[in-house]
Amino acid sequence: MADMKKDLVIIGGGPAGLSAAVSARKEGLEDILIIERDTRLGGILNQCIHNGFGLHTFKEELTGPEYASRYITMVKEEKIPYMLDTMVVDISYDEKTGSKTVTAMNSEDGLFRIEAKAVILAMGCRERPRGALNIPGFRPAGIYSAGTAQYYVNIEGKMPGRKVVILGSGDIGLIMARRMTYEGAKVLCVAELMPYSGGLKRNIVQCLDDFDIPLLLSHTVVDIKGKKRVEGVTIAEVDSNRKPIPGTEVFYECDTLLLSCGLIPENELTGRLGAGLNPVTGGAYVNESLETDVPGVYACGNVLHVHDLVDHVSGEAASAGKNAADFILGKNNTRYDGAAVKIRTESGVRYSVPSVVRPSLMPDTMTVRFRVGNEYRDKDLAVYLDGKQLMRLPKRVMAPGEMEQIVLVKSRMNRIMDPSDGAEHEMVIRIEDRQ
Amino acid sequence: MVDKRELICIRCPVGCHITAELEDGRVKSISGNSCPRGAEYAENEVTHPVRTVTSLVRLKGGEHPVVSVKTESDVPKEKMMDVVAALKGIELTAPVRIGDVAAEDIAGTGVRVIVTSDSAAV
Numbered sequence: 001m002a003d004m005k006k007d008l009v010i011i012g013g014g015p016a017g018l019s020a021a022v023s024a025r026k027e028g029l030e031d032i033l034i035i036e037r038d039t040r041l042g043g044i045l046n047q048c049i050h051n052g053f054g055l056h057t058f059k060e061e062l063t064g065p066e067y068a069s070r071y072i073t074m075v076k077e078e079k080i081p082y083m084l085d086t087m088v089v090d091i092s093y094d095e096k097t098g099s100k101t102v103t104a105m106n107s108e109d110g111l112f113r114i115e116a117k118a119v120i121l122a123m124g125c126r127e128r129p130r131g132a133l134n135i136p137g138f139r140p141a142g143i144y145s146a147g148t149a150q151y152y153v154n155i156e157g158k159m160p161g162r163k164v165v166i167l168g169s170g171d172i173g174l175i176m177a178r179r180m181t182y183e184g185a186k187v188l189c190v191a192e193l194m195p196y197s198g199g200l201k202r203n204i205v206q207c208l209d210d211f212d213i214p215l216l217l218s219h220t221v222v223d224i225k226g227k228k229r230v231e232g233v234t235i236a237e238v239d240s241n242r243k244p245i246p247g248t249e250v251f252y253e254c255d256t257l258l259l260s261c262g263l264i265p266e267n268e269l270t271g272r273l274g275a276g277l278n279p280v281t282g283g284a285y286v287n288e289s290l291e292t293d294v295p296g297v298y299a300c301g302n303v304l305h306v307h308d309l310v311d312h313v314s315g316e317a318a319s320a321g322k323n324a325a326d327f328i329l330g331k332n333n334t335r336y337d338g339a340a341v342k343i344r345t346e347s348g349v350r351y352s353v354p355s356v357v358r359p360s361l362m363p364d365t366m367t368v369r370f371r372v373g374n375e376y377r378d379k380d381l382a383v384y385l386d387g388k389q390l391m392r393l394p395k396r397v398m399a400p401g402e403m404e405q406i407v408l409v410k411s412r413m414n415r416i417m418d419p420s421d422g423a424e425h426e427m428v429i430r431i432e433d434r435q
Numbered sequence: 436m437v438d439k440r441e442l443i444c445i446r447c448p449v450g451c452h453i454t455a456e457l458e459d460g461r462v463k464s465i466s467g468n469s470c471p472r473g474a475e476y477a478e479n480e481v482t483h484p485v486r487t488v489t490s491l492v493r494l495k496g497g498e499h500p501v502v503s504v505k506t507e508s509d510v511p512k513e514k515m516m517d518v519v520a521a522l523k524g525i526e527l528t529a530p531v532r533i534g535d536v537a538a539e540d541i542a543g544t545g546v547r548v549i550v551t552s553d554s555a556a557v
Contacts, residue, residue, distance in 0.1 A: 049503035049551060050489045055447045063489055063505055065552035069533055154491065157501035182490050182519045201443045201450040206486065210512065309448050396452065 002101060002115035007031035007328045009102045009114055011088050011269065012122035014043020015310050016301025016317040018071035020120045023321030025078045029328060033114070034075070034082035035104055041075065041082060042068030043124055044147070045310065047154045050175055052202075056311035067310060091119060091273045093294050100297065118296040118324040121270055121284070122317060125263040125302040127172070133261055135167075137224030140231075146172040146260035153179055161256025165233050166190040167221050171199040171308065171401075173260020178207035180258075187211070188252050191219040191235050193242055196375045198262065198401045200308055221257065222249060230255050263306045273297065280351040281305040288357040288366060289323040290316065298324045305353050305369070308403050312369070339417070341385065341425040348372050348431035349381075357427070359419035362410055368429070369405045372398045376431055381406065384428040385416045394434060437463065440481050446472040453477045485509035488518045489551070492537050497529030497554040504537045507547040517542040529556040 008024055010017045013036030021034050040046065045053070048064030055061055058070065075082065083106065090103040102114045127145040142161055144152075149160045150172060162185050166173045169192040177187045190208060195218045197204055208215050216235065222244050223234040237248035265282040275292035276285045283304040284292040291298050300320035301313040325331075341357045352370040376398040383390045383406060390412065398404060406429070410419075417425050438457040443450050453467040455477045465477045479485050487509050491501040510518055521542040527535075531550045538548040 046552070049491065049505075051487050051505060052448060061447075061487075063503060063551040065503055066533055069553060154501070154503065155499055157491065157493070157499060179490075182488075182516075200448050202445040202448060205443050206445045210486070210515070402450070 003112040004114045006033045007117050009116040010034045010120045013041040015313045017122035019314040019317035020321035021080045022074045023318035024325040027322045027325035029325035032080050035086050037087045041072045047150050049154050091269050117328045121299040122301050123266045123303040125265045128262040140226040140229050142230030143257045146176045146258045163254040164256045165254045166258045168261035169197040169199050170260035174199045174203040174207040181211045187213050189214045191216045193220045265303045286354045288362040290320040341427050343427045346430045349429045364410050366408045375399045380432045382432045388416050444473045444476050446476045455481045484512035486512050493526040495528045496556050498557050502554050503551045504548050510544045529554050
């Protein structure tokens with residue numbers, strides 16, 4: 001028995017959830033509820049006090065809290081209800097009725113169930129913890145994920161340490177190198193296992209180069225010294241198989257080790273719901289409507305695939321919000337059985353979002369986003385539909401740390417395929433030598 | 436004498452690879468940028484580099500003991516650490532709102548510092 005009925009339940013009140021909510025309301029949907037586990041809306045943006053947000057969405061450069069505030073204001077102006085301090089613990093799907101049940105809990109209402117016509121997954125991602133990194137050594141105090149350190153410094157106003165080594169060159173680690181330096185800490189180096197950085201180039205320039213912090217590519221931490229508190233770490237160079245090279249070990253005396261070794265979409269709920277998950281992204285497989293393979297359940301933002309730019313999260317979430325509203329309001333064809341284009345990625349392209357496109361349901365133009373698995377210079381990005389070249393884009397630089405995108409144009413696709421033939425088609429996205 | 440400088444633009448996450456050519460210390464050409472902001476960045480970077488500083492100031496009477504701030508416009512790059520040091524001497528009292536002025540002229544740069552988060556009084 002449900003305690004509450006809602007048309008649309010949005011799980012997560014960060015940038016994705018807020019944008020999805022505003023977009024669904026603009027599409028004409030009244031009955032929306034956002035569920036957020038933190039004490040306030042805005043998600044991780046609240047602790048991202050650096051700038052660089054909003055250039056696409058608002059045409060100006062904002063800090064994280066300012067960007068969040070714009071969307072929070074929109075949600076409040078639209079009078080969209082939200083629950084704070086509330087944790088969703090389960091989502092289930094009834095195949096017979098098509099309804100979804102969201103089970104949530106908080107300290108006031110206890111455990112309760114909400115029956116929803118559609119659900120948007122906007123839970124974001126979390127950091128890869130030390131336990132997943134296989135670093136030998138003791139477990140002393142002074143080891144933090146970069147985002148945890150960011151919370152301590154930027155929200156709590158506390159310093160996690162004074163002499164810092166950072167493992168992993170993800171964006172949060174780079175940003176924290178500068179933050180810790182500003183706050184008086186000495187950042188000795190950033191060690192990156194891979195031969196390329198996991199973060200944005202601009203962050204290497206403005207967070208490391210500006211402060212003469214060395215970036216050690218193809219290096220990793222092989223030992224942590226210290227029993228109660230970190231006393232230092234040993235860093236070694238790694239070979240092309242990412243194995244430490246004996247004899248290259250260097251000891252760095254430090255009291256803090258920050259880890260910025262990747263982000264993992266937070267999809268425990270999605271897995272329990274039974275939606276298919278892509279092992280490459282850790283997020284759900286979605287179609288052109290950002291709908292998972294559970295009808296009426298949509299995904300957007302970092303829970304779908306980890307983004308570099310919040311602006312892209314907002315854009316993606318706005319699509320999910322609109323599509324979910326259309327689904328509820330009966331504006332789109334939910335019993336679709338026509339042609340479908342499966343997107344296959346190969347030769348350096350690791351995945352794509354979406355992974356399937358139903359041409360008759362796609363808008364006139366549609367963005368497909370993906371990441372590459374290595375650094376590529378002066379290559380072409382080639383897209384084929386049913387074996388025929390659909391587009392070819394020369395690329396100066398592509399890198400794993402920077403998400404790539406292509407824009408599909410429906411009319412061009414229709415020149416190659418018949419969108420109403422009911423058949424399955426294949427699109428291939430790959431990296432090729434420059435032509 | 437022509438001096439060629441390879442830069443990565445930091446004005447937005449696209450991170451354009453920009454080439455700036457200088458002749459006798461003056462900017463002769465800028466290429467590789469995909470917007471006017473990139474040209475401005477490159478010109479500044481090879482003549483007088485500037486940065487926006489984002490940091491914190493102490494907050495009295497709020498939910499948390501700090502609140503985020505930024506310089507309203509860019510400051511000279513070599514003044515970054517002076518700005519950060521000067522921010523440590525500032526304490527605001529909650530409530531504060533985005534856009535509130537935390538300092539009129541930070542570290543002699545002539546640039547204002549403004550609050551970037553809302554914080555209610557508790």
